[in-house]
Amino acid sequence: MNAEQIADILDDMGTLLEIRGENPFRCRAYHNAASSLKSVTGNLATMVADGTLTEIPGIGASMMTKIAQLATSGQCTEYEALKVELPTGLLDLMRVPGLGAKKIKVLRDTLNITSVADLRKAATENLIADIKGFGAKTQTKILEGLDFLDTAGTRMLQHTARKIVTPILKAVSEHPDVIRSSLCGSLRRRAETIGDLDILVSTNHPQQFLADMAARPEVVQIIAHGDTKLSVRLNQGAQCDIRAVTDAQFPFALNYFTGSKLHNIAMRKRAIARGLKLSEYGLESDDGTATVCRDEADIYKALGLDYIPPELREDTGEFALSEAGAIPKLIETQDLTGCFHNHTDWSDGDHTLEQMAEAAMTKGWKYLGISDHSRAAAYAGGLSIEKVQEQWAKIDKLNESYGGKFRIYKGIECDILTDGSLDYPDEVLAGFDFVVASIHSGFGLDHDAQTSRLIKAVENRYVTMLGHPTGRLLLARAGYPVDLDAVISACARTGTMIEINASPYRLDLDTPHCRLAAQRGVMISINPDAHAIYGLDDVEYGVGLARRAGLSADQVLNTFDDQKVSELLNSKRDRT
């Protein structure tokens, strides 16, 4: 069982304990441990064996015992006992808006409700309104919540969230009563997937502003509407929270509503340690003296910290960096000089070589790396060796026509076959400027076989970079089982780069492994995997992920000038 699966079980255990009515701090300890475990990149088995797991914050002796059991056998005595006592259908009830552990416990104790189906039946039969502490409105809310769960997914991709929030943000910023406004929450932190949309404004007329927002056409349901906070459901099913504060409060509120939750807790604890109290409204000392902060940077400064960019605010080491004055200068989209891993109509792309190159030039880029599919990817129009040579000739011609002002790099997205060999012989691979090696088949191999397959592939001297290393599709498909830690080590050893596949559907590498790879000296390439000219814009999502991983421009291949990029592309084959 891997770290992520174990983290999910610890989360479930924490929730079941809440429903049982345990000490809330003990319950939270399980959630904290789960959260820590999710950012672990090292080999879990090793950490269990040598006891280093307890060095991770939030994991003590007791948690380690449970994690060790789960890691080796996939089971844990206490979890099994909990599942017997409390049906796991109760966990699904936590997803119903308005229901928490306390209410779920009451529902189970009074009506023996232990599943979503039980709940719907009881609410439909009007049994819930009579329970002490509940009522008609709560019952209606539960039914609405159940309908919502039926129709909407729980999280959305970043580009979906952006599409929904952009017109609202525009309306907010143009509202006459608004002084400052900003996107907050996980979208501002550029998290891989988004739960809801958060918008903050400063204004002197909060009630009027919130009333205007509540009346907007895309609002289909008001979830909560107070003097400073409005929570609505939009017609696409997404929840949007809008908060209004005074302009003096704005930086504090911006910091607070950007999160993450763990980052906020660390911030408040830091304030307490300095005899201060931090909230979304200000920073005060015990005697009530307020510290004036004009922007977020002032808040960090007041707590003895350098500014921490939103993408790093996950409490995964950013405080130590900030204290040490070592927050890196994070990569920005303007740093990109071009990009690799793009498809054309030679395989399954929509646009021609010329159109793709022109789109890249329009973005101010100096080069574009084309990598259509290799022959094994027949479903995607993979290129035969003859076609490859034909494309090379075409690219040579185009490059000549650009007169040195722009360059197309000849590449291929070469399938890694089941045995770890590549889809073309080395003599053909040698003719490309770069080779992206990816898995598109054989997802069913077991953990060890998949790991050796990938390691064998990156050991090929012509493989420049590894493409979408886990094959995951966000919210749709988990990655294949693989020891990424070992694969990253193999890349570091062989001088193979790894791509951040910047497609918002993939974002593969994930953040913790991207950080790990960079720390081990692996060069990262931010690749849009574009299948059309507009797909080139997806580099933006890759930049977001790179920033979350703490990468600066010099750790990313496609920020260098054309000459340096060529050198880097050749460095692996030149050294072997």
Next chain:
DNA sequence: GCCGTTTTCGGCCCGACTGTTTTCAGTCG
């Protein structure tokens, strides 16, 4: 259950909104 730059015991972030209550508990972020 975890943790220690005042603590190995006694804390553990904190405020808005809602619905059900007669002053507050639960949920949410």
